[in-house]
Amino acid sequence: MNVGVCYADADRQLWLRMEMPDDSTxxxxxxxxxxxxxxxxxxxxxxxVGIFGKLVKLDAPVKEGDRIEIYRPITADPKTVRRRKIASDDDDDDD
Incomplete structure (x- = not known):
């Protein structure tokens, strides 16, 4: 079966496609x-890790056409970053 594995870091992205046996994890x-x-x-x-954006365990079976994704850890809390940006934008309005 044909599956893909993808990963991206800050500088590059890679998506590899390959043939795997039908009972692969x-x-x-x-x-x-x-x-x-x-x-x-x-x-x-x-x-x-996930398949098409849905978290799965490493022992999950793969199916024909699956895109396996390896996720990087989140380095900043999106809610905190958004609050800081909103606060910063509000400060700019005082000019």
Whole structure:
């Protein structure tokens, strides 16, 4: 079956497509893809993975055409960043 594995860091993105046996898991596909060698910072024991934007476990089975995604940790709380931006925009209105 044909599946893809993708990952992006701050500088580059990679989407690899490959053929896998029908009974493959997410983890098997990730390891087979070679993406862990290209991005040694990936730690599957910590980082979350998904298929088409939906979180899955490493032992989840993959299906024909699946896009397996490896997610980077969030480095900033989106709510806090938004609040700071709104507060900053409000400060600009005083001019």
């Amino acid at each position: 997410v983890e098997q596909a990730i390891r087979y893809s070679g993406i862990l060698e290209r991005f040694p910072e990936i730690d599957l024991s910590v980082q979350k």
